[in-house]
Amino acid sequence: MIPSGQPQPQKATAKYRSQFRIYVDIMHVIQRENNEAKPTRILYGANLSHDRLIKYLDELKALGVIQETGTDDKVYSLTQKGIEFMNNFRKVESFASAFGFKI
Amino acid sequence: MEFIASVIAIAVAYQALRGYNLSKERTLLYLNLSFVLIGAGLLVDGLSDLIVLLARGERGFLFVFNLGYTINFLAQLLAYGLLVFAYLYQTRSPSSIALAALPVMFIQRNTLTELILIFLLVYVATQTAMNYSANKNVNALLVFGAFASLSIAHLFFLLYILIPTFFPLAHIAQLFGFLLLLAMLLRVNQPA
Numbered sequence: 547m548i549p550s551g552q553p554q555p556q557k558a559t560a561k562y563r564s565q566f567r568i569y570v571d572i573m574h575v576i577q578r579e580n581n582e583a584k585p586t587r588i589l590y591g592a593n594l595s596h597d598r599l600i601k602y603l604d605e606l607k608a609l610g611v612i613q614e615t616g617t618d619d620k621v622y623s624l625t626q627k628g629i630e631f632m633n634n635f636r637k638v639e640s641f642a643s644a645f646g647f648k649i
Numbered sequence: 650m651e652f653i654a655s656v657i658a659i660a661v662a663y664q665a666l667r668g669y670n671l672s673k674e675r676t677l678l679y680l681n682l683s684f685v686l687i688g689a690g691l692l693v694d695g696l697s698d699l700i701v702l703l704a705r706g707e708r709g710f711l712f713v714f715n716l717g718y719t720i721n722f723l724a725q726l727l728a729y730g731l732l733v734f735a736y737l738y739q740t741r742s743p744s745s746i747a748l749a750a751l752p753v754m755f756i757q758r759n760t761l762t763e764l765i766l767i768f769l770l771v772y773v774a775t776q777t778a779m780n781y782s783a784n785k786n787v788n789a790l791l792v793f794g795a796f797a798s799l800s801i802a803h804l805f806f807l808l809y810i811l812i813p814t815f816f817p818l819a820h821i822a823q824l825f826g827f828l829l830l831l832a833m834l835l836r837v838n839q840p841a
Contacts, residue, residue, distance in 0.1 A: 566672055631671075638668035641837045642677060644788035646780030647739060649674040 651695030654827040658688035679735035683728040690724025729769035770800040791833040798826030
């Protein structure tokens with residue numbers, strides 16, 4: 547189970563992204579790149595700074611939803627747990643958006 | 650009809666709970682609580698109708714019918730109030746959030762509270778209509794159709810006091826609304 551986002555500020559702006567949303571964005575980029583994404587692609591795709599990207603990739607690896615492959619260049623892919631999470635997330639997102647709720 | 654609607658409401662509540670467990674998004678928790686209340690209310694109403702039916706409408710059992718209807722009504726009042734709260738919560742407007750607590754002040758069932766319930770439902774239907782106009786997707790259309798149908802059903806429940814013909818029509822509109830929610834659930838859960 548991926549932990550929830552950090553407590554949101556009282557007056558969050560529409561552009562504020564929770565930790566949970568950033569995790570999902572990273573995993574979405576990896577999935578979009580045929581489940582083999584280099585850090586640079588993830589960095590641009592998920593719109594993150596280098597430091598934050600490294601931090602989040604480490605956290606996702608510790609959660610067991612992504613894995614690091616490749617010998618010379620680092621390449622990230624989703625684990626089976628990560629693929630299942632994304633499938634569930636897609637259903638939940640579709641359900642919530644049917645009611646007009648953003649997650 | 651109430652039993653079918655109750656099962657569908659609980660299914661929607663379950664899906665919302667799954668979403669909340671995954672994302673910890675509070676609006677999904679409110680959606681879950683709202684549909685738990687709707688499902689429980691409809692179940693109590695259905696059971697009370699069944700008891701009266703089995704007692705072949707004996708006068709002594711009529712209070713059971715009224716009790717079931719009142720519990721269902723209050724559950725729906727709270728549930729739709731909670732849904733309005735969820736929509737207001739999303740906009741993070743503290744002053745308007747207080748408005749959603751209004752139904753709690755009217756816990757007695759009468760024409761005024763019936764009108765408040767219709768107002769809450771129309772508000773939710775409007776929000777879902779705006780969502781559909783922004784997204785233009787079938788699931789959003791089904792949810793809008795469901796709440797529009799439920800609004801009409803409650804209008805018919807109000808009118809049935811004057812014209813009894815509206816009673817079966819109200820039940821049909823209510824069931825149709827829940828069937829639209831079921832269609833949305835089935836679409837959301839179909840394999841990619």
